Amino acid sequence: MKIVVTGGAGFIGGNFVHHMVNKYPDYEIINLDLLTYAGNLETLKPVEDKPNYKFIKGDIVDRPFIFDLFEKEKPDIIVNFAAETHVDRAVVDPESFVRTNVTGTTTLLDACKEYGIKRYHQVSTDEVYGDLPLDRPDLFFTEETPLHTSSPYSAAKAGADLFVLAYHRTFKLPVTISRCSNNYGPYQFPEKLIPLMLSRALANESLPVYGNGENVRDWLHVADHCEAIDLILHKGRDGEIYNVGGHNERTNLEVVKTILKALDRPESLIKYVTDRPGHDRRYAIDPAKLETELGWKPKYNFDTGIQQTIRWYLDNEDWWKRILSGEYSSYFESMYGERLQ
Numbered sequence: 001m002k003i004v005v006t007g008g009a010g011f012i013g014g015n016f017v018h019h020m021v022n023k024y025p026d027y028e029i030i031n032l033d034l035l036t037y038a039g040n041l042e043t044l045k046p047v048e049d050k051p052n053y054k055f056i057k058g059d060i061v062d063r064p065f066i067f068d069l070f071e072k073e074k075p076d077i078i079v080n081f082a083a084e085t086h087v088d089r090a091v092v093d094p095e096s097f098v099r100t101n102v103t104g105t106t107t108l109l110d111a112c113k114e115y116g117i118k119r120y121h122q123v124s125t126d127e128v129y130g131d132l133p134l135d136r137p138d139l140f141f142t143e144e145t146p147l148h149t150s151s152p153y154s155a156a157k158a159g160a161d162l163f164v165l166a167y168h169r170t171f172k173l174p175v176t177i178s179r180c181s182n183n184y185g186p187y188q189f190p191e192k193l194i195p196l197m198l199s200r201a202l203a204n205e206s207l208p209v210y211g212n213g214e215n216v217r218d219w220l221h222v223a224d225h226c227e228a229i230d231l232i233l234h235k236g237r238d239g240e241i242y243n244v245g246g247h248n249e250r251t252n253l254e255v256v257k258t259i260l261k262a263l264d265r266p267e268s269l270i271k272y273v274t275d276r277p278g279h280d281r282r283y284a285i286d287p288a289k290l291e292t293e294l295g296w297k298p299k300y301n302f303d304t305g306i307q308q309t310i311r312w313y314l315d316n317e318d319w320w321k322r323i324l325s326g327e328y329s330s331y332f333e334s335m336y337g338e339r340l341q
């Protein structure tokens with residue numbers, strides 16, 4: 001089995017490559033990544049010498065390159081993680097999200113159509129469903145929830161999902177889609193909430209919390225997400241969507257306070273800053289279909305998973321400190337500099 005994993009130098013894709021390379025020594029895993037600011041080959045160090053792993057640098061939007069790759073490699077499965085993923089960046093530059101998230105996806109789908117494929121899997125997000133009100137804890141996103149996007153990021157992800165489903169209906173392409181809630185765990189780029197707060201708290205720097213911090217996210221450990229995708233690839237039904245989530249809802253403020261407590265830092269480091277425009281209120285996934293149909297069960301709950309994650313960042317300072325010392329520091333200044341003054 002030859003699997004091309006796009007975006008395998010990013011957070012979830014990197015964890016997925018580790019999972020597949022280690023679990024399936026007989027599979028060939030090809031990591032195709034453009035190495036944008038979010039891609040980091042250091043994440044792949046633990047697997048880079050394994051005989052069943054190969055890295056190829058390239059752009060999923062580059063049609064001749066992608067077709068050439070399919071011609072040479074003849075992959076059985078594509079798992080598409082490659083995307084622009086940060087909502088704050090999408091507010092500043094929506095076009096780059098359309099380019100990678102939509103055009104990149106249709107380019108891969110066209111190559112699958114041309115060369116044939118056993119399975120195309122699209123890694124999507126619960127953000128395509130929009131948000132839920134804070135005062136209705138009884139409501140959850142199911143696979144039937146209508147798409148109702150709020151940000152240029154989620155709009156581009158929803159657009160991609162629609163193309164994936166259209167290629168299934170029109171061209172009978174064997175596709176699956178997973179829509180997961182917020183992930184946390186090792187190797188997450190330090191612009192996202194948990195590693196951002198961790199790295200700043202460790203440096204005794206102020207922690208920028210949007211609005212009043214009451215927005216709710218449904219957190220899933222990245223290892224549980226990887227396990228879900230593995231199951232969907234092997235047992236999922238063509239043309240189906242599977243929601244992935246572990247019922248671990250927390251407000252952003254609760255998450256930040258958990259981190260401060262674990263690091264023994266004072267809550268006075270919290271600084272409330274102007275909210276993100278269009279900030280989604282609450283995400284909450286109903287994973288019943290994945291659980292009953294494919295037997296998926298998460299191994300982590302948030303309370304144990306967050307402690308393991310904090311430990312990982314403490315033990316792997318080199319990994320994230322190198323990122324913070326590079327291009328990212330000027331991005332942080334442009335995003336939060338004025339808000340923190």
Ligand SMILES: NC(=O)c1ccc[n+]([C@@H]2O[C@H](COP(=O)([O-])OP(=O)(O)OC[C@H]3O[C@@H](n4cnc5c(N)ncnc54)[C@H](O)[C@@H]3O)[C@@H](O)[C@H]2O)c1
Nearest residue numbers: 007009010011012034035036038039059060082083182183
């Ligand atoms: N992070 C989350 O909480 C979360 C939750 C649900 C779904 N998702 C989805 O999972 C996927 C991975 O998310 P992540 O947080 O790991 O992202 P990430 O930003 O950490 O990584 C994205 C990777 O894609 C690569 N990439 C970007 N543009 C590319 C292009 N044109 N060609 C090839 N590679 C390119 C980058 O170099 C990077 O390695 C995304 O599709 C995202 O929408 C993320």
